[in-house]
Structures are given as structure tokens and as C-alpha cells.
Amino acid sequence: MIASLVLFEWARRAVSGRLFSYIFSSDTPEFICIEGPFAFVRNPFYASYLLAMLSTAIMWPSLLRFGLVLAMVAYFTGAAMYEEHKFSRSAVATQYASYKARTGRFVPKLFGRQ
Numbered sequence: 478m479i480a481s482l483v484l485f486e487w488a489r490r491a492v493s494g495r496l497f498s499y500i501f502s503s504d505t506p507e508f509i510c511i512e513g514p515f516a517f518v519r520n521p522f523y524a525s526y527l528l529a530m531l532s533t534a535i536m537w538p539s540l541l542r543f544g545l546v547l548a549m550v551a552y553f554t555g556a557a558m559y560e561e562h563k564f565s566r567s568a569v570a571t572q573y574a575s576y577k578a579r580t581g582r583f584v585p586k587l588f589g590r591q
Contacts, residue, residue, distance in 0.1 A: 487521070505567050506569060507567070517585040518583055519580050527553060557583075
């Protein structure tokens, strides 16, 4: 749970003062944030939410909680894919493709980083 809170706060500070889009918004991306945890994962906010849910399911195990974790993985994966599609159609598409190749969606890439 502590890792979730630290990751969330680190990501929040990295985007502080910038116009950042909300989940499933229809805006067009104008920049790529690569500071803070964004240098390692493309979706640190979603990763922090998933860490919090997973830690809760581990602390108080139940089928319902683990089922919720799986449902949220699917939900946030869908949201991340939606955002990736927006970036691929934007003015920063080439930069984003390079960024995507070296970072993980929710977990840092251990191999293939440049």
C-alpha cells in the first residue's frame, strides 16, 4: 500500500501545473510527460491504483477482492489502450512510439530499455 501511495504522489508531482487529460477523455495529446515515474511506466497513476487494490486483496483475501483486482486490470488496460490510440493519432505520435518502446504500461520494462 505504501508503494502505491508513493507512486501516486511521485506521478502527481511530475504532472503538477500541467494540463493532463482524464480517463477516457477525447482530448488530443500535445506533449509526452517523461519526468518522474513516467520515465519508467506510461501509466503510473493506473499502476498506483492497481497496487492499492492488489495490496488490499492480499491484506484481506477474498475471491471478491481478487475478482475486483482482475476487473480493474481489465478496466485500466482498456483505458491505457484508449490513450495509446489517442497518442498514435496526435502530433507527438513518433515521439510516443519511441517512448512506448522503452517503457512498460504499468510495470517498468526490465529489458529493451534504451
